[in-house]
Amino acid sequence: MKINIAKYYPLIPVYAVYLTMFLVGFFVPGLWQLVALLAFYCALGQSWNIFMGMTGYVDFGYVTFIALGTYGMALGITYFSQFPGLGIAIIFIGLLLALFLSTLSAILEAGIALRLRGAYFAIACIGINEGLRHLIEGAKIWGGSEGMLYWKELTEVFGTETAIQLTTLWADIAVFIIAAMAAFINVYYMRSKIGYALTAIREDEDAAKVMGIDTTKYKTIAFLTSGWLGALVGAMAWGLKLTHVFPADVFVIHYTVECIVIVVLGGIGTLLGPLVGGLIYGLSKYWLAIILPGFQLLIFAPIIICIIIAFPEGVIGVVKRRVKGTRLERYII
Amino acid sequence: MILELLAGNLIHGLLLGCVYGLSTMGLSLIFGVLKVINVGHGPFIMVGAFVTLAMVTIFGTAPPVAIPAALVVGMALGFAFFYTVMRRLIKAPEFTTLLVTFAIGILLQEVVKFTFGAEYRGYNWEVGKIILTITTIPMTKVYASIGSIIIALLLYLWFNKTRIGTAVRAVVEDSEGARVCGVNVDRIYALSFAIAIGLTVMSGVFLTMFIPVGINPYMGGVYTLKAFVIAVLGGLTSPYGAFFAGLIFGLIENGAYVLFAQIPGVAPFSLTVSLAFWMLFLLLLIKPTGLLGAK
């Protein structure tokens, strides 16, 4: 089958931005942490966009995937560090566990929640998130509310030097890679049958069914992909980077809301949107924390309300309309 | 032994259930009328708690005096948020309404935090207690429950015996139909939103009468989640359904706690909360079509 390269042109600006971010962070002293934070937000935005942006379903429990990804990494490092000789493989085992756990919860949610629409779907997802969190705390699974700490295990396997390298550098680089993957998957889906099906589902699900679209199948594909990417981000950006996990820290709806804000700011259902939104959100949050520590939320909340009411289509939504019919059009979706 | 404990707890659960019921009616009313889930529901309950705290500690009044004050504050907030924000989001996609109501909740939390501080507070109000063989019930809890029932009854009368209440029910059923029949739907939207927020803030007063400690700007989150469970249990669009679901929820919550506490090596409180959400999940699983209703 011939591959139409032109379809992937929109990735050029995305990867250019990521490369610039990476180089700036790598070579300008003191900026790595900020760049890593931005990459985290962009990666989350893009991962979340795959499901929500294309189907219009609001997965308010998205943070469940990130949280379970974190637990996957925590379990990988904690339990497999006991086997000598595994070395770096425990990180990959952690990633596999992250995928495994997120698949389980995705099946739970997809099997049931995806049959519900609108408000009921949002509530069911929140329900699963809270149910899992309190189940872990209540039944004292994986350390219960005391969580898991595994810096010691990490140093035992890799030595302090490498452990520091892993948590402060490689975890962040991995987030960049996941972000790049998420961008590619976004474009791939948008330009394939899946994207057409998801758009049809977003606009009119019943009509989509009559047109021959197996709505459950396509929703599940998008949901799983989105969940897996979220779990990978969680495994790296939280699991490996922080070397601890507490249920009360990770199953927090606030993070879902951050994802929504990022995607909506940038432009829902677009490729560049989550990237632009992630940058705007990350930078302004970082900046507000410096100039007005403690007041970020107080300032953010009204601004977000105003932006959503005034520009529901987001930055890229507006740009897209502007470039329609020009040569830039093929690069911006 | 355990049966006595269970019975005692169930009494408390029933009393608390009344307050839960009242605190969820606003959520159901907003969903019924505007088709919007108020994700910032809990923070409005928190506002009610702080209204009470302010009345008691600053003005030295008894907590029940805060009830009308909370209603006024709540309705004022309701009208304000409706005309500035919600009015523009009536037919908007879900993500905008969810995001905006969540942001409103955060805004309330932060404003309260900067006014009152973030620490946990409480107040004292001693008005005697009822001593039964199985348990002891402070009168404050009894008053809170009776108060909740009275407010719910008043709402019922307003819904069923007044012209405007009937109009609200018509809008819940079919807003376009109501519009055709000459109902000023936009006014009904505004009024229902304000009344719903008023109810929610007011329920915060009753909640502090029930649990007069732990008042802090971030206390609302857990009530948002409980209200979701209760609202779905009650059918989501029906305020009375919500009230009775509140009773059931109060009973289950308090009963389950006693039973979970018998299992060694678990945290019964968290398990109880967890159970609530699995209940919600099961409910949505068993009755998705019924709850979805006619599209």
Added chain:
Amino acid sequence: MALLRLENITKRFGGLVAVNDVSLEIEAGESIGIVGPNGSGKTTLYNVISGVYPPEQGRIFFEGKDITNLPAHRRAPMGIGRTFQIPRPFSSASVRENVAVGAMFGTLSGKVSVDECSEIAEHYIELVGLQAHKDKDSGTLTPVEKKLMEIARALAMKPKLLLMDEAMAGMHPRDIDDMVKFLKKIKEDEDITIVSMVEHIMRAVAGFAERVMVMYRGAKLIDAPTAKALSDPRVIDVYLGRPTGEGEDAEG
């Protein structure tokens, strides 16, 4: 073997019997009109055929296969296409993308690439005369254009059976004549069996359908060649609301 066979279909909504014991056979290559006043159960019958909901009683066979309990999305690839009474475009997608969806998930599903679907879409967009609008968001079209787009979308599915729901309502009489001609041509060129449902534009039915089934209050009133059906006194009664109906409004 009939292309579509309905056996004693009954569909209720609560206490209301929307379709009452309707049987119908459609042979491949026929043009059939389904006629009836507002609320006579026509759209419900369409929904049962296309799989929006299952009937309470009765069976549906398509090309001899029992599809009664098949979900909607499995029926379209078998060759059942339809349009809607009130057009349902995928509003944020362009006309071309809308029509491409038809090609992608219809009977060609799995046999054509996305690019090929786009080409198929172009063909049908031109056929219905919307080429000037192909890159517009479908939500911005006029109601008549939306109807045309839906026809293109349904045709791109390459269906064996095309169910058209009030395709000509709201059209100028001259356009109706054009549409009738168009449908006749399509039927020959594409080898499609067309069922066209109309409320009361008899001009469209008379010009197009060889056979007409008249529905009244959920039940089949008559199933006969067009001229005979439309001159049947019972049918005239239904539309003028004389003995059978008490003030049934024929305006819709």
